[in-house]
Each structure stands twice: as C-alpha cells, then as structure tokens.
Amino acid sequence: MHFHKFEKIWLTFGIGALVLFLVILGYGAFYLGTHPQSHGLTIDPQNVEAHEAFKPENLGLTKVDEDRYIVNVVASAFNYDFGVDKEGNAVKHIEIPKGATVLFQVVTPDVIHGFNIAGTNVNMMVEPGYISSMEVEMNQPGEYTLLCNEYCGIGHHMMYTTVEVYE
Amino acid sequence: MALHNVVLPNEDSRQLLPIPKKEAKLYMSFMYVAFISLFIGGLMGLLQVLVRSGNFTLPFGIGYYQILTVHGVILALVLTTFFIIGFQFALMSKTVGMSDKQRNLSWLAFWIMTIGTIMTAITILLGKASVLYTFYAPLKAHPAFYIGLAFVIVGTWVAAFVNWRQLYLWKKKHPGEKSPLLAFMVTINMIMWFIASLGIAVAVLVQFIPWSLGYAETINVLVSRTLFWYFGHPLVYFWLLPAYMAWYAIIPKIIGGKLFSDSLARLSFVLFLFFSIPVGFHHQLTEPGIDPTWKFIQVVLTFMVIIPSLMTAFSLFATFEITGRRKGYGGLFGWFKHLPWKDVRFFAPFVGMLAFIPGGAGGIINASHQMNTLVHNTIWVTGHFHLTVATTVILTFFGITYWLIPHLTGRKLTKSVNRLGIIQTIVWGIGMLIMSGAMHIQGLLGGPRRSDYSEYGGTEQAVTWGAYQMAQAIGGTILFVGIILMVYIFIKLAFFSPKGDEEFPIAEEEENAEPTPMWMENWKLWVAITIALILFAYTIPFVDIIQNSPPGSVPFDWPIGNS
Numbered sequence: 001m002h003f004h005k006f007e008k009i010w011l012t013f014g015i016g017a018l019v020l021f022l023v024i025l026g027y028g029a030f031y032l033g034t035h036p037q038s039h040g041l042t043i044d045p046q047n048v049e050a051h052e053a054f055k056p057e058n059l060g061l062t063k064v065d066e067d068r069y070i071v072n073v074v075a076s077a078f079n080y081d082f083g084v085d086k087e088g089n090a091v092k093h094i095e096i097p098k099g100a101t102v103l104f105q106v107v108t109p110d111v112i113h114g115f116n117i118a119g120t121n122v123n124m125m126v127e128p129g130y131i132s133s134m135e136v137e138m139n140q141p142g143e144y145t146l147l148c149n150e151y152c153g154i155g156h157h158m159m160y161t162t163v164e165v166y167e
Numbered sequence: 168m169a170l171h172n173v174v175l176p177n178e179d180s181r182q183l184l185p186i187p188k189k190e191a192k193l194y195m196s197f198m199y200v201a202f203i204s205l206f207i208g209g210l211m212g213l214l215q216v217l218v219r220s221g222n223f224t225l226p227f228g229i230g231y232y233q234i235l236t237v238h239g240v241i242l243a244l245v246l247t248t249f250f251i252i253g254f255q256f257a258l259m260s261k262t263v264g265m266s267d268k269q270r271n272l273s274w275l276a277f278w279i280m281t282i283g284t285i286m287t288a289i290t291i292l293l294g295k296a297s298v299l300y301t302f303y304a305p306l307k308a309h310p311a312f313y314i315g316l317a318f319v320i321v322g323t324w325v326a327a328f329v330n331w332r333q334l335y336l337w338k339k340k341h342p343g344e345k346s347p348l349l350a351f352m353v354t355i356n357m358i359m360w361f362i363a364s365l366g367i368a369v370a371v372l373v374q375f376i377p378w379s380l381g382y383a384e385t386i387n388v389l390v391s392r393t394l395f396w397y398f399g400h401p402l403v404y405f406w407l408l409p410a411y412m413a414w415y416a417i418i419p420k421i422i423g424g425k426l427f428s429d430s431l432a433r434l435s436f437v438l439f440l441f442f443s444i445p446v447g448f449h450h451q452l453t454e455p456g457i458d459p460t461w462k463f464i465q466v467v468l469t470f471m472v473i474i475p476s477l478m479t480a481f482s483l484f485a486t487f488e489i490t491g492r493r494k495g496y497g498g499l500f501g502w503f504k505h506l507p508w509k510d511v512r513f514f515a516p517f518v519g520m521l522a523f524i525p526g527g528a529g530g531i532i533n534a535s536h537q538m539n540t541l542v543h544n545t546i547w548v549t550g551h552f553h554l555t556v557a558t559t560v561i562l563t564f565f566g567i568t569y570w571l572i573p574h575l576t577g578r579k580l581t582k583s584v585n586r587l588g589i590i591q592t593i594v595w596g597i598g599m600l601i602m603s604g605a606m607h608i609q610g611l612l613g614g615p616r617r618s619d620y621s622e623y624g625g626t627e628q629a630v631t632w633g634a635y636q637m638a639q640a641i642g643g644t645i646l647f648v649g650i651i652l653m654v655y656i657f658i659k660l661a662f663f664s665p666k667g668d669e670e671f672p673i674a675e676e677e678e679n680a681e682p683t684p685m686w687m688e689n690w691k692l693w694v695a696i697t698i699a700l701i702l703f704a705y706t707i708p709f710v711d712i713i714q715n716s717p718p719g720s721v722p723f724d725w726p727i728g729n730s
Contacts (some may be wrong), residue, residue, distance in 0.1 A: 001430045001431070001434065001681075001684060002428070002430075002681050003431070004481075004485065006481075006485075007431075007478070007481050007482075007485070010477065010481050011474070011477055011478065011481075014473065014474070014477040015474060015477075018470055018473050018474075021470070021531075022466075022467055022470060025463075025466065025535055025536050025537070025538075026463065028536075028537055029459070029463055029536055029537060030463075034537040035459035035462070035463075035536070035537065036452045036453050036459065036462065036536065036537055036539065036540050037453060037455060038454070038455060038456075038457055038458060038459040038462060039455060040455065040456055040457075040458065040711075040715060041455070042456075042715060042716070042717035043717060044717065044718045045717065045718065045720055046718065046721070077723075077726040078726075110305070110723050110726070111303075111305050111306050111723050111726055112303050112305075112306075112388070114544050114615070116543075116544065116545075116613065116615065117613075118612070118613025118614070118615070118628050119611075119612055119613035119628060120613070121540045121541050123453055123540045123541070123543050123544070124453050124455070125451075125453045125454045125455065125543075125544075126455075127388055127389060127392075127454060127455060127456065128305060128388055128717070128720045129388060129389070129456070129716070129717025129718060129719075129720065130389070130454075130455035130456045130717060131455065132455040133455070142627075143626060143627055143628075144626075144628065145613070145623050145624075145626040145628045145629055147615055147623060148615070149543075149544035149545065149615035149616065149617075149618075150303075150544055150617075151232065151299050151303075151306075151617045151618075152306075152726060153232075153306065153723075153725075153726025153727050153728075154230060154232060154297070154726065154727060154728050155726070156232070156617070156618060156619070157618040157619040157620070157621035158621060160621075160623045160624060162624065162626055
C-alpha cells in the first residue's frame with residue numbers, strides 16, 4: 001500500500017501529537033490523581049438512610065476540621081436534600097469558605113440524577129446503587145448554581161440549590 | 168468495431184448497474200420516512216429553542232420533555248437510520264446489484280422498521296414515554312416504546328443480512344477480484360452496526376422489556392447504561408461512515424476527479440470498524456461504578472479513530488488539489504478557488520466537512536478523561552453533536568439527496584433547485600453557527616443540557632445563560648427555515664422536477680492506480696480483530712460491574728408524569 005510522502009509527514013505529525021496528548025492525560029490521571037470520580041462504592045437504593053453518611057441528621061454541610069468539610073446529599077426527583085436547619089426548614093443554600101477542601105457525597109433513592117456545581121469541575125452522575133463522591137478545593141469565590149444535569153423527569157429543571165464560596 | 172463489444176472481466180465488474188424502477192420505489196420509501204422525520208423532528212427542535220428562550224409556552228398541556236423525546240428519537244434514530252439504509256441499498260444496487268428475493272427481504276426490513284417506528288412514536292405522543300432517546304433506567308416508559316425500538320433494530324439487521332448477501336453473491340461471480348469500494352464500505356458499516364446493536368438489543372430484550380412489563384422486579388442500571396453506550400458510540404460512526412462514503416467515493420466524481428487511493432479509503436474504514444466499538448466508557452466518565460483505569464483504556468482506544476480521521480482529511484484535500492491542478496488551476500490556492508462552489512452536490516457536503524473541524528476538536532475535549540468533567544451533560548455536548556451529526560452528517564446527506572432523489576425518480580436536478588440548495592446550505596450554516604456556538608459557550612459557563620426553561624431561582628449564572636438561550640432560539644429558528652427549504656426541495660425533486668437522467672456519481676480509480684492489496688478483503692480477520700478489541704476493552708470491567716452490583720432498581724414512571 002502506498003502512502004504519499006506528504007501524507008506520511010501529516011500522519012507522523014498527527015499521531016505524534018496524539019501520543020503526546022495521551023501521555024499528558026495519563027500523567028494527569030495516574031500521577032496527579034485527576035481521574036474522574038469512580039469509587040465503586042455501592043449502597044441499597046431503597047434504603048440509603050441505612051448508610052451512616054445519609055442518615056437525615058448527617059445530611060448537608062459538616063465541618064470536620066479546619067478548612068475541611070463534608071457535604072452529604074440525597075438527590076431525589078426533584079430535590080437535593082441537604083437536611084434541615086435549626087428551625088427545621090429544608091436547607092437550600094450552603095456556604096463554604098474560600099480555599100476549603102470539600103468532600104461531596106451524593107446518592108439517589110430513585111432515578112439517575114446529575115450533580116453539577118455549574119461552571120466548576122464538580123460534576124458527577126448520581127446513579128441508584130452507588131455513592132458518588134468527589135473531593136475538591138473551592139478556590140473561586142462567588143455564588144454557584146448547583147443543579148441536576150441528567151434528565152430525571154418532568155421537574156428536572158426545578159432541581160437546584162445554591163452554593164456560595166465566600167472570602 | 169468488434170472490439171467495442173469486448174468487455175474485459177475487470178471492467179465488467181466495475182460497470183455501474185442501472186437501478187430498476189421496482190428497486191427505486193423501495194429506496195424512495197426509506198427516503199419518504201427520512202424526510203417526514205426531518206420535518207417533525209425539526210419542528211420539535213424549533214419548539215424547544217422557543218420554550219428555552221423563556222417567551223413561549225407549549226399549548227395543549229404538551230410537555231417539554233415529550234417533544235425533546237420526539238426530537239431525539241425521530242432525528243437521531245429514525246431519520247438517520249432510514250436515510251442510511253436506503254442510501255446504502257442504492258449504493259449496493261448500483262455496484263453489486265440486487266436480486267428479486269433480496270428486494271423482497273429489503274421490503275420486509277423496511278416494514279419491520281416502520282412498524283417499530285410507528286409503535287414508538289404513538290407511545291411518545293401519548294405521553295407515555297418521555298424518557299428521551301437514551302431511555303436511562305430506572306425511568307420507565309410504556310413497554311410499547313421498548314418493543315417498537317426492538318422492531319427498528321431487528322429491521323436494520325434484515326437490511327444488514329441482505330447487504331452482506333449482495334456482496335457475497337457478487338464475489339462468487341467475480342472470483343479473485345476486489346469488491347467495489349462502495350460495497351466494501353457499506354459492508355463494513357453494517358458489520359459495525361450489527362455488532363454494536365447487539366448491545367442495545369440485549370439491553371432492550373433481556374432487561375427493559377421484561378422489567379417494564381413487570382416480569383422482572385428490578386433492573387441493573389449500570390449494566391443497562393454500559394450496554395447502551397457500547398451501542399451509543401458506534402451509533403455515531405454508523406451516521407458518519409455513510410457521509411465518509413460520499414466524501415471518499417462520490418465527491419471526487421462530482422468535482423471531476425478520481426479516487427485519491429482505493430486502498431487507503433478501505434484501510435480507514437477498517438480502522439473505523441476496529442475503533443468505533445470498544446470505546447463506550449468515554450460517555451460514562453463521570454459515573455461512580457466503573458473502574459477509572461478501564462475508563463482510561465477506553466479513552467485511549469477512542470482516540471485511535473483520530474488516525475483514520477486524519478487519513479480522511481488528507482485524502483479529501485489531496486483529491487481537491489490534484490483535481491484542480493489537473494484542470495490547470497495552479498498557484499498555492501488556485502485549485503481551491505476553482506472548486507465547483509456553485510454545485511450544491513459539492514457545496515453542501517463541503518460545508519459539512521468544515522463543520523467537522525470544530526466538531527472533531529470538540530469531540531476530543533469530550534472524550535478527554537478528566538477534561539470531560541467540565542463539559543459532561545452541559546449544553547456544550549448538545550452544541551457538539553449539532554455540529555457533527557446535525558451539520559457534517561446531515562449536510563452530506565442533503566448533498567446526496569440532490570442527485571439521489573432525481574436519479575431514483577427519473578428526474579433532473581434543475582438550476583433553480585441547485586440554487587435553492589446553495590441557499591439552504593448557507594441558511595443551515597448560519598443557523599448552526601449561531602445555535603451551536605451559543606450552546607458551546609453556555610455549556611462552558613455551566614448551563615445544563617436536556618432542560619426545560621428554568622431561571623434556577625434567579626442566580627447570577629442562570630441570568631447569563633439567558634442571553635445564550637435567546638441566541639439558540641434565533642439560530643434554531645433559522646435552522647427551521649432551512650428544514651422547510653429542504654423539505655420543499657425534496658418534494659420538488661421527488662414529484663415535480665422535469666423528467667430526465669440524473670447522474671449517480673461514483674468516482675473511478677486513476678488509470679495507473681496502484682493495485683489494492685487483496686488482504687483488504689480478509690473479512691474474517693477484520694471481524695476477529697474487532698471482537699478481540701471489544702473483549703479486551705469490556706470483559707474485565709463488565710465482570711467487575713456485575714460482580715460488584717448493588718441491589719437493582721425498581722421501575723419509576725411517576726417522574727415522567729405516568730402512574
């Protein structure tokens with residue numbers, strides 16, 4: 001089979017760039033640990049409260065250490081359950097200090113949902129049977145929309161809350 | 168004189184066959200369904216962008232997600248599949264021929280697909296299947312939705328068997344000869360389609376249908392998603408390869424040139440067969456239940472399609488340049504300026520090729536393991552596939568329509584329809600530039616895909632998205648004008664254009680072309696390598712998924728408005 005000289009140059013350059021690109025991706029994933037979330041932790045979707053993290057009293061934002069937080073959430077059609085505040089009202093807004101390390105843990109008792117803090121790389125599929133989790137540093141102050149970005153039914157677009165990163 | 172009647176066996180096998188009336192009717196039937204689908208699906212698209220602009224509410228209690236389901240199913244599954252199967256049948260008929268028995272079986276394929284489509288469509292229209300075209304469990308549609316889809320797939324399998332039989336019989340009649348290029352390409356595409364659609368067939372027949380009928384209490388969600396995406400990525404190559412067929416083997420003829428290289432064209436199709444299927448995980452990168460190492464391995468396999476894509480790009484522009492120079496247009500860009508820009512059969516697919524540059528680049532971003540996290544399920548993705556399938560592929564299909572429809576109906580592509588086609592292409596390009604561009608930007612700003620109009624409680628981010636949704640409404644409206652134009656052109660070409668003979672353009676090889684190596688025809692080897700790659704990419708992670716399965720999911724129909 002005959003390859004034109006220019007085609008050889010073109011393919012050599014193209015494949016070379018491809019290999020370099022893949023090496024960078026692999027370096028990020030395996031050396032820097034930037035894999036997308038994949039912990040494979042399972043849970044009974046019909047009984048998520050059985051898990052310590054998702055008992056009603058453990059939902060929402062918890063400070064575990066200086067600048068370390070955990071956010072446990074039950075995502076269900078069409079609501080994110082962050083637990084209740086002191087007055088017993090559902091929490092619809094969380095505030096995190098800038099620079100804090102936050103571990104998000106999310107489960108669903110019904111259908112598939114998305115969990116995306118818009119404009120950031122906090123972006124997870126939430127599937128029945130699995131705990132989705134991701135640890136991030138929140139470095140950019142501002143108000144973010146946390147929303148469902150996987151279709152979950154007729155109220156899908158009404159499934160949101162807000163997250164504020166303050167200075 | 169007598170020599171005139173002597174046909175060398177080699178030439179005979181490359182002779183293009185006429186398409187009999189009886190067959191033309193069959194191929195036109197596929198085209199009717201395709202263009203009806205284009206109109207309905209396009210109308211749904213228009214309604215969607217209008218709703219998302221925030222200034223329009225759907226009448227009669229129609230739900231946004233209902234029309235979104237119609238849009239996805241009818242354009243991504245019905246329009247594409249009917250057009251492709253009809254087009255491929257025409258290619259086979261032209262290059263290797265079709266027997267009466269094969270034609271009858273092809274009608275069977277058509278009717279199975281059509282009945283399936285109608286079943287699915289009725290279920291969606293009754294509001295019983297607003298699950299979108301990906302129908303992710305545990306959202307549960309009415310069983311008729313899944314059964315209809317199964318019919319569509321089985322129908323395509325009948326078509327695949329007919330195509331393979333067509334080539335097999337031709338090869339028996341022409342021993343030792345290489346198969347015609349287009350027949351080779353169709354066969355590759357249908358092998359890929361068949362192997363890939365086994366995944367969705369298993370999901371639908373073994374998981375969804377029994378579960379939706381109540382025979383199975385729960386469904387394994389991750390298994391169903393993995394099977395879906397095992398099918399879902401090759402699906403996009405099933406759309407793309409027929410466009411490549413036109414780019415490689417038809418466009419050169421239209422611009423007055425020859426094939427660049429028969430063997431390289433075949434090689435790139437073989438590579439597409441290898442690397443289209445073992446890659447589905449790159450649609451599942453942000454899922455919790457799949458091992459990240461296997462995600463990465465499939466990401467690497469995904470990127471292998473870049474190699475045949477680079478070959479394709481080179482071969483196209485090489486054809487353009489060689490043809491131009493041969494016509495005497497020198498200079499660095501003289502050959503480019505003198506391409507037949509006023510011939511819509513070339514112009515429409517060319518605009519499609521241009522769209523594939525940003526489309527392909529966006530695809531690389533989407534599949535990039537960790538980078539995917541930034542764009543996953545944002546409307547960036549919607550912007551991406553409106554460039555690839557809804558511009559590159561569809562403009563090439565339109566480019567085919569301009570000659571295929573009159574060829575089949577015994578009419579001519581007139582100057583005025585040609586001009587209208589050029590306008591259609593420009594309208595499409597502008598509409599898509601605005602709509603897809605706005606989707607890409609809004610996606611980078613975090614705007615979600617697949618969502619009804621929402622102000623998200625009036626957050627600052629949601630306010631900035633509003634402007635882009637307005638731009639999408641403008642672009643989408645322009646695109647709908649493009650659809651009206653195209654449907655008008657189709658009707659004109661099918662029923663009203665003047666009678667005549669429209670050419671079925673198929674490019675020939677150069678006189679002195681290097682012979683194509685016969686190992687290209689090693690079908691068993693190609694299928695074996697394809698299966699080996701699939702087994703490599705999927706066996707271990709799939710066993711892992713099953714062994715570490717959580718309890719299954721019961722069906723949920725109330726979230727989609729059923730109960």
